[in-house]
Amino acid sequence: MRTRLQAAFEARHDPLTGLLNRSGLFALLDDTLRQDGKDAALVTVGVDNLQQINAAYTHTAGDRVLIDVAEMLVEVVGTRDGIARSGDNEFSIFLTHADTTALTDLAVRVRDAGATNIRLGAQEFPITVSVGIALASGRRPGELVRDASTALHQARDAGGRRWEFLDPGVAAEARRRLTIQSGLNEALDAGEIRPWFQPIVDLSEGRVRGYEALARWIHADGTVVTPGEFLPAAEQSDLIIAVDRVMLAGALTGLGVLPASLHVAANLSAATLADPGLPGYVDSLLAATGVDPARLHLEVTETALLRITPDVLEAMRAVAALGITWWVDDFGTGYSSLVHLRDLPIGGLKLDRSFTAGVETDASTHHRLAHGLLGMARGLGLLTIAEGVETQAQADALHAQGWELAQGWLYGRAGALAEREAPGAPRPGSGPSIK
Ligand code: C2E
Ligand code: CA
Ligand code: CA
Numbered sequence: 174m175r176t177r178l179q180a181a182f183e184a185r186h187d188p189l190t191g192l193l194n195r196s197g198l199f200a201l202l203d204d205t206l207r208q209d210g211k212d213a214a215l216v217t218v219g220v221d222n223l224q225q226i227n228a229a230y231t232h233t234a235g236d237r238v239l240i241d242v243a244e245m246l247v248e249v250v251g252t253r254d255g256i257a258r259s260g261d262n263e264f265s266i267f268l269t270h271a272d273t274t275a276l277t278d279l280a281v282r283v284r285d286a287g288a289t290n291i292r293l294g295a296q297e298f299p300i301t302v303s304v305g306i307a308l309a310s311g312r313r314p315g316e317l318v319r320d321a322s323t324a325l326h327q328a329r330d331a332g333g334r335r336w337e338f339l340d341p342g343v344a345a346e347a348r349r350r351l352t353i354q355s356g357l358n359e360a361l362d363a364g365e366i367r368p369w370f371q372p373i374v375d376l377s378e379g380r381v382r383g384y385e386a387l388a389r390w391i392h393a394d395g396t397v398v399t400p401g402e403f404l405p406a407a408e409q410s411d412l413i414i415a416v417d418r419v420m421l422a423g424a425l426t427g428l429g430v431l432p433a434s435l436h437v438a439a440n441l442s443a444a445t446l447a448d449p450g451l452p453g454y455v456d457s458l459l460a461a462t463g464v465d466p467a468r469l470h471l472e473v474t475e476t477a478l479l480r481i482t483p484d485v486l487e488a489m490r491a492v493a494a495l496g497i498t499w500w501v502d503d504f505g506t507g508y509s510s511l512v513h514l515r516d517l518p519i520g521g522l523k524l525d526r527s528f529t530a531g532v533e534t535d536a537s538t539h540h541r542l543a544h545g546l547l548g549m550a551r552g553l554g555l556l557t558i559a560e561g562v563e564t565q566a567q568a569d570a571l572h573a574q575g576w577e578l579a580q581g582w583l584y585g586r587a588g589a590l591a592e593r594e595a596p597g598a599p600r601p602g603s604g605p606s607i608k
Contacts, residue, residue: 198257202314221333280336383436466496475507526561
């Protein structure tokens with residue numbers, strides 16, 4: 174005799190695959206979307222050519238294909254939880270937290286694992302699957318299931334063995350990011366990611382004191398891509414750590430070429446900061462290049478510092494102990510408290526360029542904010558650097574307030590460090606030349 178428990182299980186599960194059935198999926202969606210469905214998504218998978226198999230062979234053959242696909246999905250996802258047979262030829266994977274990168278990655282893996290051959294009698298029959306993705310973003314369960322299914326049909330109509338997001342804008346963005354990520358990997362290997370150097374000057378004398386190393390992707394055809402275009406994609410994966418390491422090495426190479434009186438600042442992302450290998454890597458670069466660590470500054474954004482862990486703090490201290498100075502980048506945008514900064518091993522603050530714009534007007538809010546932030550930095554004994562200086566009026570105002578160093582288009586844009594310029598120190602305002 175069937176128990177009540179068994180009956181309840183059977184009402185929610187598909188007898189062929191053992192996965193949740195459509196009503197099981199709806200129950201799951203009902204529960205989850207009502208509580209916290211902000212970042213949820215549904216990935217729906219269907220066999221492209223199931224009808225042909227059913228027509229050419231038997232439904233038993235079709236059932237075997239469906240069982241294979243169910244097993245493949247469980248293997249790719251790593252669990253049966255959240256996987257359902259949501260239609261005759263539709264499976265759905267419900268994810269409670271997924272960004273477009275993770276979804277794209279899953280879609281690609283399912284598409285690739287789903288492309289196989291199945292032996293039917295004496296013949297091998299090729300099977301392919303397509304994938305449709307819809308983000309929950311406020312959708313109700315019925316809408317989410319419908320929209321992921323629509324995306325699946327779009328993928329199948331476009332030729333099969335494909336994946337589609339419901340929203341074409343999301344799909345285009347996801348593809349662009351994938352292209353950048355795969356290209357970036359090769360670009361790193363090929364040495365196409367290189368630092369360009371932007372001068373940092375002394376506000377009292379206008380002399381170049383050093384440079385900030387800014388990442389550029391220089392394609393083989395000479396096209397230069399700025400970090401705004403490739404760093405967001407790199408930040409979605411560990412590639413950002415590789416970019417930062419390449420840039421650090423480039424910064425040290427630059428220091429080796431520049432006069433010994435000049436410094437270089439390099440940028441580190443939050444992921445690089447959290448990488449336990451960072452202090453060792455920096456140490457090995459210093460040993461390999463023989464550069465004086467006092468000439469290297471590492472910039473980390475105020476926002477990244479807000480989420481600092483004890484391990485990261487320790488790593489920062491280890492790096493500082495090597496003789497390198499930490500600078501807080503984009504200062505003024507992260508709402509840090511004095512208390513927070515006091516505990517960090519930092520030596521300088523870079524005023525975010527949003528404050529520099531407008532600083533020349535005495536009565537402006539930016540003027541007062543810049544002044545307030547300067548007082549705070551001085552109170553902590555930090556070196557002060559203002560970014561984004563585009564006009565002489567801004568430079569004068571910052572100098573009058575007491576800012577020590579400045580960086581911006583007024584003094585020069587970032588450019589390749591032409592080795593032939595060294596070792597003669599660059600003249601004020603000249604900056605490195607662009608190769
Ligand atoms: P950031 O560290 O705040 O760098 C300053 C950005 O402001 C640079 O943009 C620079 O070209 C731009 N800039 C400099 N002077 C002026 C000016 O006078 N006016 C205006 N409007 N802009 C100015 P870039 O090179 O596109 O870099 C953008 C951001 O990318 C950087 O902002 C930094 O956050 C990030 N980045 C660059 N290189 C690296 C890197 O190697 N690693 C990491 N993690 N991030 C990097
Ligand atoms: Ca910076
Ligand atoms: Ca900055």
